[in-house]
Amino acid sequence: MKKTAIIYSFNTQKSQKVAEKIVASFGAKNIEAINAEELKKSVFDNFDNFILSAPTWFDGELPNYWDEFIPDLEEMDLADKTFAVFGLGDQKGYPENFCDAIGILVEILEECGAKIIGQTNLDGYTYESSKAERDGQFVGLPIDQENQARLTQGRVESWVVQLKKQIK
Numbered sequence: 001m002k003k004t005a006i007i008y009s010f011n012t013q014k015s016q017k018v019a020e021k022i023v024a025s026f027g028a029k030n031i032e033a034i035n036a037e038e039l040k041k042s043v044f045d046n047f048d049n050f051i052l053s054a055p056t057w058f059d060g061e062l063p064n065y066w067d068e069f070i071p072d073l074e075e076m077d078l079a080d081k082t083f084a085v086f087g088l089g090d091q092k093g094y095p096e097n098f099c100d101a102i103g104i105l106v107e108i109l110e111e112c113g114a115k116i117i118g119q120t121n122l123d124g125y126t127y128e129s130s131k132a133e134r135d136g137q138f139v140g141l142p143i144d145q146e147n148q149a150r151l152t153q154g155r156v157e158s159w160v161v162q163l164k165k166q167i168k
């Protein structure tokens, strides 16, 4: 299996913890962690498969480190590359924008020609609206450490099993 890149902000607490669970579940030798705060365009040449962390901030927005990189990302041709996106959110605190950042990032990746994997089931979440939801499923993996932390380990493990089947 080729190495997968997992890109998340090393400055976060919660997203970092979840990313570490994904790495452990994946097997550390199969995956390389990259800091989203110091992201270079060349990273996207060096791997074929990517897992991106997109926690939602500012009432339905991407965090600053992704916002800053988006102009570069939008110029890339990501055909032949495979992406899966997970993101932290708070379904009780922000029910109208639950995990919107996942949907925002996925849409940009799709416009660059990327193949998206890692869609998940809506079951077990309660919210009003989410840009992460499309056609009866989530376009990535929402994680809610505020309200459902005890579900995180199981969600991560089944997602990684699914990704390993979907990754070339």
Ligand SMILES: Cc1cc2nc3c(=O)[nH]c(=O)nc-3n(C[C@H](O)[C@H](O)[C@H](O)COP(=O)(O)O)c2cc1C
Residues within 6 Å of the ligand: 012, 013, 014, 015, 016, 055, 056, 057, 058, 059, 060, 061, 063, 088, 089, 090, 091, 094, 097, 098, 099, 100, 145, 146
């Ligand atoms: C100011 C602020 C705005 C937020 N906005 C949203 C939101 O719109 N949607 C959502 O699902 N979660 C929202 N959250 C919850 C965060 O996504 C959640 O706390 C997450 O765990 C943050 O992850 P991080 O600390 O790893 O970046 C917000 C949190 C804060 C503090």
